[in-house]
Amino acid sequence: MTIIIDxxxxxxxxxxxxxxxxxxxxxxxxxxxxxxxVALSDVSLTVHAGEFVSLIGPSGCGKSTLLRQIADLxxxxxxxxxxxxxxxxxxxxxxxxxxxxxxxGLLPWRTVSQNIALPLQMHRERGLDVAARVRELIELVGxxxxxxxxxxxxxxxxxxxxxxxxxxxxxxxxxxxxxxxxALDEMTRExxxxxxxxxxxxxxxxxxxxxxxxxxxxxxxxxxxxxSPRPGRVKEVVVMERAGAPVGSDAVRDDAAFFRGxxxxxxxxxxxxxxxxxxxxx
Amino acid sequence: MxxxxxxxxxxxxxxxxxxxxxxxxxxGYKALGPAEGLRIGAVEGERGSGVMVLPRTDDVAMxxxxxxxxxxxxxxxxxAADTPLWLAVVQAASLSLGIALCGLAIGLVVGTVLAVAMQxxxxxxxxxxxxxxxxxxxxxxxxxxxxxxxxxxxxxGEFEWQNWMSVAVIAAYLAFFPxxxxxxxxxxxxxxxxxxxxxxxxxGWWSTLVRLRLPAAVPYLVPALKLAGASxxxxxxxxxxxxxxxxxxxxxxxxFAGFVSSDPAKVWAPITGALLLGLVVAGLVALAGLxxxxxxxxxxxS
Ligand SMILES: Nc1ncnc2c1ncn2[C@@H]1O[C@H](COP(=O)(O)OP(=O)(O)OP(=O)(O)O)[C@@H](O)[C@H]1O
Ligand SMILES: [Mg+2]
Numbered sequence: 375m376t377i378i379i380d381x382x383x384x385x386x387x388x389x390x391x392x393x394x395x396x397x398x399x400x401x402x403x404x405x406x407x408x409x410x411x412v413a414l415s416d417v418s419l420t421v422h423a424g425e426f427v428s429l430i431g432p433s434g435c436g437k438s439t440l441l442r443q444i445a446d447l448x449x450x451x452x453x454x455x456x457x458x459x460x461x462x463x464x465x466x467x468x469x470x471x472x473x474x475x476x477x478x479g480l481l482p483w484r485t486v487s488q489n490i491a492l493p494l495q496m497h498r499e500r501g502l503d504v505a506a507r508v509r510e511l512i513e514l515v516g517x518x519x520x521x522x523x524x525x526x527x528x529x530x531x532x533x534x535x536x537x538x539x540x541x542x543x544x545x546x547x548x549x550x551x552x553x554x555x556x557a558l559d560e561m562t563r564e565x566x567x568x569x570x571x572x573x574x575x576x577x578x579x580x581x582x583x584x585x586x587x588x589x590x591x592x593x594x595x596x597x598x599x600x601x602s603p604r605p606g607r608v609k610e611v612v613v614m615e616r617a618g619a620p621v622g623s624d625a626v627r628d629d630a631a632f633f634r635g636x637x638x639x640x641x642x643x644x645x646x647x648x649x650x651x652x653x654x655x656x
Numbered sequence: 657m658x659x660x661x662x663x664x665x666x667x668x669x670x671x672x673x674x675x676x677x678x679x680x681x682x683x684g685y686k687a688l689g690p691a692e693g694l695r696i697g698a699v700e701g702e703r704g705s706g707v708m709v710l711p712r713t714d715d716v717a718m719x720x721x722x723x724x725x726x727x728x729x730x731x732x733x734x735x736a737a738d739t740p741l742w743l744a745v746v747q748a749a750s751l752s753l754g755i756a757l758c759g760l761a762i763g764l765v766v767g768t769v770l771a772v773a774m775q776x777x778x779x780x781x782x783x784x785x786x787x788x789x790x791x792x793x794x795x796x797x798x799x800x801x802x803x804x805x806x807x808x809x810x811x812x813g814e815f816e817w818q819n820w821m822s823v824a825v826i827a828a829y830l831a832f833f834p835x836x837x838x839x840x841x842x843x844x845x846x847x848x849x850x851x852x853x854x855x856x857x858x859x860g861w862w863s864t865l866v867r868l869r870l871p872a873a874v875p876y877l878v879p880a881l882k883l884a885g886a887s888x889x890x891x892x893x894x895x896x897x898x899x900x901x902x903x904x905x906x907x908x909x910x911x912f913a914g915f916v917s918s919d920p921a922k923v924w925a926p927i928t929g930a931l932l933l934g935l936v937v938a939g940l941v942a943l944a945g946l947x948x949x950x951x952x953x954x955x956x957x958s
Contacts, residue, residue: 442852445856446855447852447855447856466855466856466858467858468858469857469858471856473856475849475852475853477849479849479850479852479853481850481867481868481871482953482954483871483874483950483951483953492857492867493857496857496858496859496863496867497857497858524953526953526954
């Protein structure tokens with residue numbers, strides 16, 4: 375059968391959104407005698423503009439660490455990271471990405487709307503109606519009735535949705551998301567997944583998405599990066615086939631291609647030997 | 657009624673109950689305790705020998721509360737034209753209150769600036785924090801003459817160093833300590849996730865200070881302010897005596913101490929005044945803390 379790789383051709387592919395080149399990150403042991411932790415070992419990865427890439431792998435394999443290198447919250451010991459052709463640091467200072475952390479990380483003294491408004495207040499855009507934009511974002515994540523609540527009055531999943539809204543606030547061209555839907559129920563999760571794809575379609579944002587769920591990765595992604603632990607490396611990159619149903623429609627979940635994708639990722643996770651369709655070995 | 661004003665009402669009620677309990681203890685001990693006190697190891701027939709373990713309860717050592725109250729309404733001295741005692745005490749206490757609040761304000765500013773500097777630069781923390789702790793071991797009595805003589809040398813144009821300023825400086829010297837220590841802990845309290853969030857938003861040092869660290873420090877600042885308020889009052893009262901500033905409650909306590917045998921109830925008037933001064937400062941600090949409750953959500957909820 376033919377494999378149609380849904381690379382978004384409408385987008386400028388001359389500058390990649392993210393280019394990770396031979397990155398190694400070693401956490402030196404604080405205690406004497408304890409071994410250093412090689413969180414990332416010679417990891418290379420390219421994310422094209424507008425592309426959705428998922429990172430999947432067992433706990434502790436360095437997914438969050440890789441994301442933090444891209445976000446310039448941590449610096450590699452070897453190798454380099456560039457974001458939209460700039461250094462990661464420049465991209466961070468230019469606010470080229472929005473990030474949602476593994477923990478929601480809301481400021482407890484700010485209400486839901488104040489938390490979402492934070493990036494907008496810190497970097498004011500001329501002519502932007504902050505209040506209106508915040509209302510729009512709150513509706514987007516379905517928290518319309520909770521705008522003036524404080525984080526301690528929300529459930530974990532609701533807090534996570536606030537954090538997602540905050541990461542979207544400035545319409546970034548790159549979204550970094552660390553298990554953003556981990557705390558959500560299945561219904562909300564599926565709705566948020568579709569919403570996320572819709573937003574990406576509208577804004578043309580590239581996404582680096584960490585998840586533990588194979589179906590989620592397959593449903594959302596153009597490519598799924600399978601990582602292995604100790605030392606953290608890229609084991610395989612599985613390219614999703616996007617024949618038939620359009621990206622992000624619920625029909626995809628029942629598509630035969632969807633199940634083939636799930637199988638391919640699962641095999642890549644369990645052992646490197648899977649050489650099925652759409653699997654690109656590295 | 658909001659939870660806020662309810663909790664304020666509750667703390668005022670417990671405050672009043674505390675004062676009432678003190679009064680009950682006073683009168684209770686006076687009624688039940690030994691009139692001549694209790695001495696251990698006293699030699700028969702030798703006055704003042706041995707160690708006093710329980711104070712005397714006679715009317716000279718412990719006047720009845722009602723006598724003290726009545727005395728408050730009478731003039732300060734025997735001449736009837738004098739101001740009533742209560743008014744004199746209130747006037748002295750207000751002077752001390754002003755100085756104590758001044759000292760508290762200076763202490764707040766100095767303590768905050770020190771804490772911010774210590775948070776900002778690691779080396780400053782390891783260099784300054786021991787000094788801050790050491791500073792509190794210098795006895796006030798030694799400090800007062802120093803501050804006074806340094807102050808006397810300051811002359812900038814019209815400005816001339818006043819004696820009360822020395823007292824305020826000494827009050828601030830005691831007050832800045834809890835603030836610097838509490839504030840430092842508070843500024844360091846945000847988790848790595850919170851700091852990374854600010855970094856990801858390309859927040860500079862100042863912006864992170866204002867938007868993250870200072871709000872996060874509030875739960876640590878409020879109890880530190882209460883301590884600092886109490887320290888400022890103690891510092892003011894003691895410094896008034898050692899600097900020799902007339903008109904305040906500290907000097908009044910010393911002056912009236914001379915009347916212990918001739919007019920025992922009078923002695924207690926300025927002491928009561930000092931007690932009230934402490935309560936007023938504590939109340940003002942609590943009031944000032946109310947608008948900060950938004951920053952103490954997690955703490956107040958638990
Ligand atoms: N700041 C740090 N100091 C020391 N070691 C660290 C630090 N951050 C991460 N590590 C180590 O690096 C490795 C990778 O951690 P990372 O958080 O990237 O894993 P992960 O893939 O995100 O796991 P999970 O799926 O559980 O979130 C782990 O072994 C962890 O112990
Ligand atoms: Mg992680």
